[in-house]
Amino acid sequence: MRLQLAAWPEVENYLKTSSSIIIPIGSTEQHGPNGLIGTDAICPTAIAYELEEKIEVLIGPTLAVGMAQHHLGFPGSIAFRPSTLLAVVRDVVESLTGQGFTHIYFLNGHGGNVATVTAAFSEIWSISSFAGSEAPPPCLRLRNWYLGPRVNRLSDELYGDAEGSHATPSEVSLSWYAYPEAVKDVALSPELAPKGAIRDAADYRRQFPDGRIGSNPGLASIEHGRRILEAAVGDTLEDFNLFIQTNTER
Ligand code: NI
Numbered sequence: 455m456r457l458q459l460a461a462w463p464e465v466e467n468y469l470k471t472s473s474s475i476i477i478p479i480g481s482t483e484q485h486g487p488n489g490l491i492g493t494d495a496i497c498p499t500a501i502a503y504e505l506e507e508k509i510e511v512l513i514g515p516t517l518a519v520g521m522a523q524h525h526l527g528f529p530g531s532i533a534f535r536p537s538t539l540l541a542v543v544r545d546v547v548e549s550l551t552g553q554g555f556t557h558i559y560f561l562n563g564h565g566g567n568v569a570t571v572t573a574a575f576s577e578i579w580s581i582s583s584f585a586g587s588e589a590p591p592p593c594l595r596l597r598n599w600y601l602g603p604r605v606n607r608l609s610d611e612l613y614g615d616a617e618g619s620h621a622t623p624s625e626v627s628l629s630w631y632a633y634p635e636a637v638k639d640v641a642l643s644p645e646l647a648p649k650g651a652i653r654d655a656a657d658y659r660r661q662f663p664d665g666r667i668g669s670n671p672g673l674a675s676i677e678h679g680r681r682i683l684e685a686a687v688g689d690t691l692e693d694f695n696l697f698i699q700t701n702t703e704r
Pocket residue numbers: 485493494563564620621622625
């Protein structure tokens with residue numbers, strides 16, 4: 455069930471038998487010359503919607519803006535500061551836990567979100583720690599779809615080192631599969647983008663002039679996207695099932 459297509463009595467009813475929710479979280483940022491700006495939000499959303507076909511689960515709204523300050527040198531990128539994203543995640547979690555949700559699973563599409571979302575979890579748990587509360591804490595998990603074992607095996611097989619770390623052929627393929635009408639046929643030069651460390655926006659654009667890091671998304675295809683989606687759904691299903699079994703004896 456998709457939260458945004460549900461009415462509140464349906465959610466109240468859902469909570470009688472389940473207290474978990476999946477929230478796709480991504481970013482709105484440049485993904486090189488042929489990658490969609492929405493890639494990091496589109497990919498986890500597509501995976502979550504596919505999962506919804508297979509199991510009874512509630513899918514929350516996608517958090518489509520993330521911690522992406524380093525991409526702001528490219529037009530179209532929108533970012534939250536770490537402190538803003540931390541507050542957003544905390545407010546989302548506390549909205550839901552107040553209604554009886556116990557397991558909140560963030561399905562993430564953007565590496566830049568990891569440190570901040572993890573810090574938000576610590577912030578949320580620290581509230582009851584400092585209060586000396588004995589109430590069970592919410593179960594929170596951040597899962598990066600692109601690091602699942604099936605996805606990694608497949609991207610290794612399809613792209614090897616050309617997967618790189620930003621604007622990867624895997625994520626570009628998956629976003630193209632979700633939106634075939636948005637496929638961009640653009641020549642990439644050099645084919646394989648440079649590698650390096652991420653700092654601020656101006657430095658990023660100097661080091662990685664077309665926005666990619668270490669990747670060759672010229673290898674991306676819609677057909678690959680179909681296979682990557684299938685692998686990602688398998689990884690997520692396995693991981694989510696384990697997650698909802700933790701601390702359910704309340
Ligand atoms: Ni990305």
